Structure formats: C-alpha cells, structure tokens
Amino acid sequence: MPEEPCVVGVDFGTLSGRAVVVRVRDGEELASAEHVYPHAVLDRELPDGTRLPPDWALQVPSDYIDVLRTAVPEALARASVAPEQVIGIGTDFTACTVLPVLADGTPLCELPEYTARPHAYVKLWRHHAAQGQADRINALAAETKEPWLQRYGGKISSEWEFAKALQVLEEDSEIYDHMERWVEAADWIVWRLCGTYVRNACTAGYKGQYQDGVYPSATHLGALHPDFAGFVTDKLDQPIGQLGEPAGTLTAEAAAWTGLPEGITVCVGNVDAHVTAPAAAAVEPGQMVAIMGTSTCHVMSSDQLGTVPGMCGVVDGGILPGLWGYEAGQSGVGDIFAWFVRTGFPAEYAEKAAAAGQTAHEYLTALAAGQKVGE
Incomplete structure (x- = not known):
C-alpha cells in the first residue's frame, strides 16, 4: 500500500506552539509535539532588562520560528510519517497578535538599534496598554456614526490592530515611521513559510475593522492623530486571502527549518479559535463552538447578518466562506483561574489537595460542585 498523504497543522498559542500531523484520508490525528516559547510573555521586562509598564504583553518572534524548527520534525517522528508524505501545512495564531516589520518581513526588534525599544516587539493579544487609544477610537466612531462600529457590538478592543498601532505612533514615533508593515503574526508566520504576504480574511475582519471591502477611512484615522491618516495605505493594506485557500508554497528556507518538502502548499493563516469550528464539524448555520483555554x-x-451588543464581531466569511461568522466570549478565563490558584489558594486547601492526590483546580472544582448556583 502506498504511503498515505498527510498534512501538518501548527497552532501558535500564548505560551507555546504545537504541531499536529493529520492523515488526509480520514482526518485522523497521528501525533503532535509542543515547543514552549523560551521568552514566554514579556510583561515585566525586555530580554535586555528594559522595564515594561503595567498592562504590557510582548513576545519575541524568533520563538515562533523555533516552533517550526523543533515541534514539526518531532511530530513527524512521533507519527512515523516520512516528510515526503506531507502535502501541505496550515497554521493558526492567537489574535490580535501584531508586530512592526520592514518590507521584507524583518521584525524591528531584530534590528540592533531597536532591541531595547518595547514598541519594536510583537504585541501579544493580551497587551492591554492601548486602552486609552481604544477608548478614543470608540468615542470618535460613536460620535461620527461610523458604519462599522455596530459590527463589533458597539466598541473595539484595546487588543486590536488600530489601537495598538496608534499607541506605537503616539509613544514611539520613530518605530512607527520606520515600520513598513504592521502585520498580524498569523500572516507573518505564513509570510515566513512561503515568502508571500497575504492578509487573512479572519484577522482583517475581526481585528482590523475590515468590513464590506474597506477599512476605517483616512478621515476617521486622521481625526485621531494627523499622522495616522495614512496608516491603512502606508502600513496595513494587503491583498486579502480567503480562509482555506493557498497562500503560496514552502520556501527552501522554511523547508530546511521544518524538514518538510520544498514546494508543498502553505495555507492562508487563521485565528486559533476560528479554526476550531470546522475541526468540530460545526459548519452549519446556528452551530456554536466554545473554545475554552487561556x-x-x-x-x-x-x-x-445581525448586530449583537457587546459581541466581538461579525465578519463575512470570517469563519467559513459564504457565511457570516460571529465571535464573542471572555478574554480572560484560564488566566484568571491560574492567577487565583497562584495568589489566593489557602495553605489548608493545598495540604488537603495534596493528600487527596488532586491539583488545585481539581480540589476547587470538587468543592464548587457541592454548592448551589450563586452560593
């Protein structure tokens, strides 16, 4: 029997990246491997010790390349799949995770003169230091009745592309001026894999206010800051790739990183939550998936098409082609549980959990199960 074709998927999460090998014939997951980011989340200081203010969350883009170098070959080995069996690679990323780069994709934080400049680094999805900029964007959009605002439940988040870019402009204009592209990490990693920069429809819509084929107007952006008027045309705009389409083919450099064959298909990027819908076979209108994690x-x-107050967004083709994709949820869940266990777990509980052979979460869950709702 000839060797069966397989595909590789790579999930770039908050603290690690994971690669999975899937058999094309039936979607069977053959093996996976994880690579923990060496720099994790930079929320207190840069690698050189430069201190960060509160609400910052940065990452180092070379950590993402290390996932390709380590997790992909390891997953292949665990699956006993030969590289030549792999016919394509697809990726997903946390969002909005965004970084300033040169025209060739080089991150500004990799330039020697900018290693100590916080705004030169990747701004992780959980970077919340642009809240002031987001508040101003929302207030202005409501005042001028921007048509896109209701598509986001009446407000945009400090986590998204425009608020974070405006923060760079207002706090480090040299970095803003030097960056030639403001790029979602979901698209940056695909760019690194295939040499082609394609803007995926999911992040453009949910994180970049791209609605009905246009971004917020230069007039709106210029009212926020005169030098921000040209942001879309100068730094952001790029051809939109639809989800599930090829972005290009694997370059020789990326083939060397991953051990995969040069020339195989590289899929358009996507957001980590949104790829779950087809994986869970929730592809019919009205089927909702809850993705629970950090x-x-x-x-x-x-x-x-409908408007829902307080939701994160509705995007044409944002999850599946030909349908309106709705997204909502809570931005801090596992994070909050982890914080509570780390800072508020009583010593008495810790002793009882250890005696019962339970983790802190298991012990608290058992206690909560004995209570009535709202107690």
Missing part, C-alpha cells in the same frame, strides 16, 4: 471564545456561523 481565554474562551464562542464562535458561530450564520446565513443572516
């Missing part, structure tokens, strides 16, 4: 997202596709 954050928890609720995603659903529909053949109808």
Whole structure:
C-alpha cells in the first residue's frame, strides 16, 4: 500500500506552539509535539532588562520560528510519517497578535538599534496598554456614526490592530515611521513559510475593522492623530486571502527549518479559535463552538447578518466562506483561574489537595460542585 498523504497543522498559542500531523484520508490525528516559547510573555521586562509598564504583553518572534524548527520534525517522528508524505501545512495564531516589520518581513526588534525599544516587539493579544487609544477610537466612531462600529457590538478592543498601532505612533514615533508593515503574526508566520504576504480574511475582519471591502477611512484615522491618516495605505493594506485557500508554497528556507518538502502548499493563516469550528464539524448555520483555554471564545456561523451588543464581531466569511461568522466570549478565563490558584489558594486547601492526590483546580472544582448556583 502506498504511503498515505498527510498534512501538518501548527497552532501558535500564548505560551507555546504545537504541531499536529493529520492523515488526509480520514482526518485522523497521528501525533503532535509542543515547543514552549523560551521568552514566554514579556510583561515585566525586555530580554535586555528594559522595564515594561503595567498592562504590557510582548513576545519575541524568533520563538515562533523555533516552533517550526523543533515541534514539526518531532511530530513527524512521533507519527512515523516520512516528510515526503506531507502535502501541505496550515497554521493558526492567537489574535490580535501584531508586530512592526520592514518590507521584507524583518521584525524591528531584530534590528540592533531597536532591541531595547518595547514598541519594536510583537504585541501579544493580551497587551492591554492601548486602552486609552481604544477608548478614543470608540468615542470618535460613536460620535461620527461610523458604519462599522455596530459590527463589533458597539466598541473595539484595546487588543486590536488600530489601537495598538496608534499607541506605537503616539509613544514611539520613530518605530512607527520606520515600520513598513504592521502585520498580524498569523500572516507573518505564513509570510515566513512561503515568502508571500497575504492578509487573512479572519484577522482583517475581526481585528482590523475590515468590513464590506474597506477599512476605517483616512478621515476617521486622521481625526485621531494627523499622522495616522495614512496608516491603512502606508502600513496595513494587503491583498486579502480567503480562509482555506493557498497562500503560496514552502520556501527552501522554511523547508530546511521544518524538514518538510520544498514546494508543498502553505495555507492562508487563521485565528486559533476560528479554526476550531470546522475541526468540530460545526459548519452549519446556528452551530456554536466554545473554545475554552487561556481565554474562551464562542464562535458561530450564520446565513443572516445581525448586530449583537457587546459581541466581538461579525465578519463575512470570517469563519467559513459564504457565511457570516460571529465571535464573542471572555478574554480572560484560564488566566484568571491560574492567577487565583497562584495568589489566593489557602495553605489548608493545598495540604488537603495534596493528600487527596488532586491539583488545585481539581480540589476547587470538587468543592464548587457541592454548592448551589450563586452560593
């Protein structure tokens, strides 16, 4: 029997990246491997010791390349799959995770003159230091009745592309001026894999206010800051790739990183939560998936367009082609549980959990199960 074709998927999460090998014939997951980011989340200081203010969350882009170098070959080895069996690679990423780069994709933090400049680094999805900029974007959009605002439940987040970019402009204009592209990490990693920069429809819509084929206007952006008027045309705009389409083919450099064959298909990038819908076979209108982790997202596709106060967004083709994709949820879930266990778990509970052979989470869950709702 000839060797069966397989594909590789790579999930770039908050603290690590994971590679999975899947058999094409039936979707069977053959093996996976994980690579923990050496720099994790930079929320207190840069690698050189430069201190960071509160609410910052940065990452080092070379950590993402290390996932390709280590997790992909390890997953292949565990699956006993030969590289030549792999016919394609697809990726997903946390979002909005965004970084300033040169025209060739080089991150500004990798330039020697900018290693001590916080705004030169990747801004992770959980970077919340642009809240002031987000508040101003929301207030202005409400005042001028921007048509896109209601598609996001009435407000955009400090985590998204425009608020974070405006923060760079207002706090380090040299970095803003020097960056030639403001790129989602979901698209940056695909760019690194295939040499082609394609903007995926999911992050463009949910994180970049791209609605009905246009971004927020230069007039709107210029009212926020005169030098921000040209942001879309100068730093952001790029051809939109639809989800599930090829972005290009694997370059020789990326083939050397991963051990995969040069020339195989590289898929358009996507967001970590949104790729879960087809994986869970929730592809019919009205089927919702809750993806629970560091954050928890609720995603659903529909053949109808509606506005829902407080939701994260509705995007044409944002989850599945031909349907309106809805996203909502809580941005801090596992994070909050981890914080509570780390800072508020009584010593008495710790002793009882250890005696019972339970983790802190298991012990607390057992206690909570004995209570009535709201008690």
